Amino acid sequence: MTAFLADPLSLAKARFDWTRDEVESIHNAPFTDLIFAAQTLHREVHQPNKVQKSRLLSIKTGGCAEDCGYCNQSAHFDTGLKASKLMNPVVVEAKARDAKAGGATRFCMGAAWRELKPRDEPAILEMVKRVKALGLETCMTLGMLEDGQAERLAEAGLDFYNHNLDTSPEYYKKIITTRTWQDRIDTLARVRGAGIQVCCGGIIGMGEDEADRIGLLTELATLTPHPESVPINHLVDVEGTPLSGSKPLDGIAFVRAIATVRLIMPQSVVRLSAGRETMSQELQALCFLAGAGSVFVGDELLTTPNPELASDSALFETLGLEGDEPGAAKRAQSATA
Ligand code: SAM
Ligand code: DTB
Ligand code: SF4
Secondary structure, three states, X not given: OOHHHHOHHHHOOOOOOOOHHHHHHHHOOOHHHHHHHHHHHHHHHOOOOEEEEEEEEEEEOOOEOOOOOOOOOEOOOOOOOOOOOOOOHHHHHHHHXXXXXXXXXXXXXXXXXXXXXXXXXHHHHHHHHHHHHOOOEEEEEOXXXXXXXXXXXXXXXXXXXXXXXXXXXXXXXXXXXXXXXXXXXXXXXXXXXXXXXXXOOEEEOOOOOHHHHHHHHHHHHOOOOOOOXXXXXXXXXXXXXXXXXXXXXXXXXXXXXXXXXXXXXXXXXXXXXXXXXXXXXXXXXXXXXXXXXXXXXXXEOOOOEOOOXXXXXXXXXXXXOEEOOOOHHHHHHHHOO
């Protein structure tokens, strides 16, 4: 057994110099060794029966200039999605109130933009202020940011910014041509520099190789410091997108990715994100055992289906899970400092 799994608690202090070979030795270990180690570390650093509920809202849908091959919001592909303009902040606030009433403690607002344009900034800042005033954790995902924008978002009360690496640097070029890997790293640096917590992960099940998944996880684990939130999405297959028809990843491979994130980014909250609609209760239970500490609740993600609130309540009840309070990554950081 790799030494990392023989003594998982030795990984409780974050390290940032992971190599692909080391990550591979964890990712490809015998499954029971992997999941036992991930759960051992998870319960040392996090609360194993708590899972944060977050709610997504698409504040500006469709018509996006980018060509991300997985996305039904790109103007490059014909998916039949109806595009809409930026929502009014008052409407966004009302949706956030509903989310809170449904048990969510984080509200994530997503826009189908390549980047945040100066003309849209005032409305965005107002949304952040209104949602924050409800006592919810705030998160935005708006594409690339320029100098100064992240600082203004921070000042308005933004807690998290979501910007994903999506896949390995090698596979990235086959998925997106309209913005580079480096563009993403630059935006992440602006977010970090402004003191906003980073939400950064990727998508699996896009026809990538195992080596690409290991490459993605290694890139995420060498971001310094680690992202506080690491969303692991399974591709939601939308007809009309270039990646539609990709072979879905088998469940065990998905769990391996979650467990590996848990072990190599010990303080981060692993977010079991898109793709739950087609996952069994048993597969989701394995994801929680492997260290997932958050899910999106509500019957819609941004534009695609997600399990109904009632079925997630039943899942939490069956597994004895409770909703987690905001701040799990920060608590984990101070516990292991
Ligand atoms: N337009 C902004 C951007 O791409 O940075 C923000 C919104 S975009 C929808 C946010 C993230 O959602 C993407 O980075 C991608 O990881 C994820 N995503 C989009 N479509 C998806 C799909 N069909 N399945 C799984 N994840 C998806
Ligand atoms: C992330 O990594 N997953 C969420 C959030 N960040 C914005 C979004 C998933 C979107 C799935 C496709 C859709 O519903 O449009
Ligand atoms: Fe646009 Fe974001 Fe979709 Fe890419 S993932 S096409 S940037 S909305």
